[in-house]
Amino acid sequence: MYFYIQACKNGHFKADYKRIKQGDICEICGQPLMETCPSCGKLIQRWTYYGSVPICYKASSYELPDDCPECGAAFPWKENK
Numbered sequence: 001m002y003f004y005i006q007a008c009k010n011g012h013f014k015a016d017y018k019r020i021k022q023g024d025i026c027e028i029c030g031q032p033l034m035e036t037c038p039s040c041g042k043l044i045q046r047w048t049y050y051g052s053v054p055i056c057y058k059a060s061s062y063e064l065p066d067d068c069p070e071c072g073a074a075f076p077w078k079e080n081k
């Protein structure tokens with residue numbers, strides 16, 4: 001089982017065990033959510049869990065990176081800070 005970080009361009013994020021569906025929006029500001037880097041398409045963050053865990057504990061201490069760890073492109077929320 002996996003958890004994925006889902007973030008909007010304003011830097012709000014949450015962890016969810018479901019992948020983003022078309023039309024998923026940020027619960028705080030209503031912007032579309034993304035789970036992958038717009039430049040290289042790599043997942044922003046994914047955690048593996050064994051068994052069934054109702055919430056992702058690691059997400060509570062997670063900080064969104066400003067730049068993609070994979071390709072170095074600036075994420076959209078960097079300029080909105």
Ligand SMILES: [Zn+2]
Pocket residue numbers: 008009010011012026027028029030031
């Ligand atoms: Zn938002």
Ligand SMILES: [Zn+2]
Pocket residue numbers: 037038039040041042068069070071072073
């Ligand atoms: Zn990237």
